[in-house]
Amino acid sequence: MYTPDRAQDLRWMQRAIDLSALCPPAVGAYSVGAIIVGEDGTELASGHSRATGSRDHAEEVALAQLAPDDPRLAGATIYSTLEPCSQRSASRTPCAQRILAASIPRVVIAWREPSLFVDNCIGYELLLESGVVVAELSELADAARAVNSHLGRLA
Numbered sequence: 001m002y003t004p005d006r007a008q009d010l011r012w013m014q015r016a017i018d019l020s021a022l023c024p025p026a027v028g029a030y031s032v033g034a035i036i037v038g039e040d041g042t043e044l045a046s047g048h049s050r051a052t053g054s055r056d057h058a059e060e061v062a063l064a065q066l067a068p069d070d071p072r073l074a075g076a077t078i079y080s081t082l083e084p085c086s087q088r089s090a091s092r093t094p095c096a097q098r099i100l101a102a103s104i105p106r107v108v109i110a111w112r113e114p115s116l117f118v119d120n121c122i123g124y125e126l127l128l129e130s131g132v133v134v135a136e137l138s139e140l141a142d143a144a145r146a147v148n149s150h151l152g153r154l155a
Contacts, residue, residue: 001105001133002039002077009079009108009137012037016079017110017143019048020058025150026050028117032082034058036066036104039075059084059095063102077106081144083113084123096123099132106133111141 004012012035019033026049035046047061059080066073084095084107099107113121127134 001075002037012079013110013137013140016081020081020147023049030082031147032058034062034080036062036076036078038072044072057095063098073102073104076104078104079108081110083109086121086123086126096126100130108135110137110144
């Protein structure tokens, strides 16, 4: 499993925040960036919300760039500027479930999803309960929230 030091985690998350700034603002959606980093510390895939479709989440975009059975995922870390979602409309798989299906063992986030669109996002908890290592870089939460200023005040 990719286990970088804190400085590397911060560097990758800053890159994810930079990607989130590429999102076209949407009244009913967060702007999120995500990067998948392989066990050897190289970027495997990246994406941002709405990069490939108006309903696509950043983690979904990044994961779609790799085969579901890509063996590199078993040692990877996914960096997401926002906690992976735990629920979506019936026709869409939540990002936390996508990460579990991909067998990614480590997730790093900048901030937890506030109750703006979902009353109780439990992506963080679902991942932990499934044995995924989850780290939160709270010192970058303000930078990740700032990209979402189009949504008004966010806790």
